[in-house]
Amino acid sequence: MRRFAYGESSLVVHALTRAHGRVHLLAKGAYRMRSRLYGRLDLFDTLELDWSERAGAELGNLEQAELLERRQRIPHSLEAYRAALTVLELASLAAPERAPASELFELCRSALNALQAGREPALALVEFELAFLHNLGLAPALEACASCGGAAPALAAEEHSTSRAEFSAAAGGRLCTRCAQRARESGLRVGTLPTDVLELAAQLAREGPPQRELPAALLERTRDFTARFLRRQLDCQPKSYRVFLSAPHRNRPAPPSRGVQG
Ligand SMILES: [Zn+2]
CATH class of the missing domain: 1.20.1440 (de novo design (two linked rop proteins))
Incomplete structure (x- = not known):
């Protein structure tokens, strides 16, 4: 849903997940070209994420991110891009923390698919x-x-x-x-x-x-x-x-x- 640069080479990612709702993850070294997370954490994509958590820590540690659906057409149209950002913003306002959100996840997925398909x-x-x-x-x-x-x-x-x-x-x-x-x-x-x-x-x-x-x-x-x-x-x-x-x-x-x- 959102991403922020963190330190010199890392990213903080707010992701919407089916099983855990909103999760906040640290992607260490994501801006380093040799990192296995490099170029994998764009907005609008569907990913499979592996992360670890330490009790009491605010951010989980993102270990792996596998691309399942890349929606690279969206940023090519300003209107589609804005609409997709609105979808993510609304999702971010509604996503429960650490609770299942499969319906919301599917709603976002199908809206982003529609935008990718040129709706x-x-x-x-x-x-x-x-x-x-x-x-x-x-x-x-x-x-x-x-x-x-x-x-x-x-x-x-x-x-x-x-x-x-x-x-x-x-x-x-x-x-x-x-x-x-x-x-x-x-x-x-x-x-x-x-x-x-x-x-x-x-x-x-x-x-x-x-x-x-x-x-x-x-x-x-x-x-x-x-x-x-x-x-x-x-x-x-x-x-x-x-x-x-x-x-x-x-x-x-x-x-x-x-x-x-x-
Ligand atoms: Zn009435």
Whole structure:
């Protein structure tokens, strides 16, 4: 997930492992060309690691690193590279220490594989973010009402505006009219989101990308939604979200086209 130079020739590696979650390892001499770890500890790859631990020591000693999957295409596209860094950053925020994390490991592996295979980075990221939320037990309700589980139909759309549905991140997602009303009365923030964004997110969470080509603007609005929802649920701002989320909310209702009197 991360790597830092240590001393003159060594590296400290934060790795995500299936069986032990997050582990912190010292790769002694990894920058020496004669080292068996030389050139083996790049980001985005899948490795088989052997390490030893001493009781009380903060860092394990990395003994061997065997490359299982190298994903060298990712750094060739800036967008893919940024998306892959986001995957690693989110994994790093969620990875348990010294506890199994096989589901998270597989989520990261499949997101990195998709990026290596040339999947549109924004799409790979939205899919990862939705699966990541699900893995944390924080997936938003996208179709039914988060509160009562009933149908949560779109609001009556005004002329020329896109269809929207009531949504409250604090209440866990989409809401029906009655539950939205109750949530407001109890002081929760309830807004609205465009239904095309909720529908695309639901489809991606359920069955993966559609066959048809996705409009870039819809994909960007869907990413705006997943990134904002995730930031709220994690209660922190991932570093790699800073630029993307510094733009105004891409799913805000369009301002009324005519002036309102009174
Ligand atoms: Zn409801």
